[in-house]
Amino acid sequence: MTCDRSTAALSSPVFSQTGASATFLKLNHGLTLIHQEISSAAVVSVDIWVNAGATSDPVGAAGMAHFLEHMIFKGTEAIASGEFDLAIETEGGSSRAATSHDYAHYAFTVAANQFPKTLDYLAQMLLNAKIDAEAMEQERLVVLEEWRQANDDPDWVAYQHLMTTAYGAHPYGGSVLGNEESIRNITAVQMRDYHRSHYIPSQMTVAIAGAVDRDAAIEVVNNAFRNNFADRLDHCQEPMATVAATVAITGINRQTMSLPRLSQSRLNLAWVGVGVDSFVEAIQLELLLTVLVEGRSARLVQQLVAERGWVQDIAGSFSLQQAPSLFTIAAYLDAEYLDLVEAHIIEQVQDLRDRPLPLSELNKAKRSLNNNFTFALESPSQLASFLGYHGLLGCESLCRDWSTAYCAIVRNTEAEDLQHLAQKYLSTQNYVVTRLIAEANS
Structure with a gap:
């Protein structure tokens, strides 16, 4: 799950390369x-990925x-609150931010033509x-409200229930939003320390897609990050490595949670x-x-939605x-239909284990996945997001040859x-099974 913040969108051209x-x-x-x-684009999209997700939350400071x-x-000391958003929107641009694990x-x-100035702002x-203590108290109320709204959303509750059940003590089992107690107790001093050790260039991946050539992009990025990081070079700390935990599911772990006023x-x-x-x-x-x-025409959609009518919708x-x-x-x-649908899904999983897919079904799935991949990268912003995320993960070959590498693996x-x-x-x-049902059915 990501927690997303976005401003009004700018229309971006579709392209094919x-x-x-x-x-x-x-x-x-x-x-x-x-x-x-x-x-062919008239815009530049930038996506900056920081290796500072919820798995790096300090002990006792979830969120x-x-x-x-x-x-x-x-x-910052030089940029007022809201100034960046105003500068973006005044020029008809868009911005967004999100946090995940x-x-x-x-x-x-x-x-x-706004790319250099805007990147310098963001850098x-x-x-x-600044992480001002007074501003932090005001924003704490916003973060707490976001946490409350998430916990009132059945889909978010179902997702978090699944993650906690499947991952257990692994960092992925915790909520990106943290919990009410930890959010209330995070101090400005703690956050400044966390920021200084994690928000450093060596932990950042900058992806740029659009109407700017390679040399110009390098110059703009170098200037923005070198100039704005110069006064911290003697004081920054390398972030502590996140401790990896084993992820394993043993047996069939079936958990049920009930919620009031749940229609489905x-x-x-x-x-x-x-x-x-x-x-x-x-x-x-x-x-x-x-x-x-x-x-x-996918197996479970055809069988459980179209033919039997046991489910209203199914996804993966x-x-x-x-x-x-x-x-x-x-x-x-x-x-x-909970028991029937679970049993049918397991039957189909067993079938995939027992025999190879028919060629016609395999080719149809390949076409569908490759088409989805192509459609998902039609704009500069979509491509910058793909490159930045996979670059953060270290998938260099997938980023370098993004237009052919993914589809070649599928093909x-x-x-x-x-x-x-x-x-x-x-x-x-x-495997893990989590079920969310209305209290009347519990």
């Missing part, structure tokens, strides 16, 4: 820059990374955030997949998920992360590869 290759390099102070020129994301926009990221899209805010039940099944060290298998797991739930998720990610299937349904996957993948990761004896 078959065979395009991005620049991937290290700049001063260890900052990673990924650049893709799009000569620190997300809270700091809010405070970044309260400005692995990262915080900050993005904007502006007209090409100042990221590196020299939620059923979630999850298996532990792979992390960034196995990104080829991660893409193949996306293909396997496509077979099951992507599109009207698998996203590459630092540590192994969850391969999940989620359904909206009436409580009377070269055989039916036997997916069968092996199902056997390796989708056990019918080791």
